[in-house]
Amino acid sequence: MRFHQVKELVDWAAGYHRRLAEQFAALAGGGDVDERVRMALDYLAERERKQQNDLTGYLDDGSDHSKVLEAWFDDPADFPHPPVLERLPGCIDCDTVQxxxxxxxxAHRTLQDLYAHRAELAGSSDEKAFFEALSAGHEAEVRRIARDMQRLEDY
Known part of the structure; x- marks a missing residue:
């Protein structure tokens, strides 16, 4: 189906974060994982759950974004599988913290690209601002994760 509401994309992105959190947590629970790698995976699972909760909050709280969330868009790439998501690795390599x-x-830059793409194609200034804010939030998350993981590596 080509036509979707913004809330469908937000719901899909929240599920994407949930799946990543589950995958990171499962890998952290593996028996033969280095302790620093386990700590990194646990940290990432926590960050993914936070991202999921943040996105779910847009859908649940009757926020100021309800007008944007109800907006429709046309996506010929047959959302929820836009081409940018094909860049994501098929499996997670967890040999090292790096x-x-x-x-x-x-994973985060891929979603950031998706949000930036939706901002470019936005049908209204509110929709554009919404997706630009999501993109900027992911940019900040990328910086936070990189900083915190570097601290773990230096520890």
Whole structure:
């Protein structure tokens, strides 16, 4: 289906974060994972759950964004599988903290690209501002994750 509401994309993105959190948590619970890698995976699972909760909050709280969330858009890429998401690795490499970080950054930059793409194609200034804010939030999250993971690596 080509036509979707913004709230469908937000719901899908929240589910995406949930799936990443579950994947990071499952990997952290694996028996043969280095302790620093386990800490990194636990941290990332927590960050993904926070991102999921933030997005779900837009849908649940009757926020000021309800008008934007109800807006329709046409996506010929057959959302929820836009081409930018195909860049995400098929499996998570968890041999080192740096490989875990690389996967996490790819996941966040991919969503950031999706939000920036939706901002470019926005049908209204409110929709554009909404997606620009989501994109900026992911940019800040990428910086936070990179900083915190570097601290873990230096620890």
């Amino acid at each position: 490989s875990v970080l690389s996967t996490a950054l790819t």
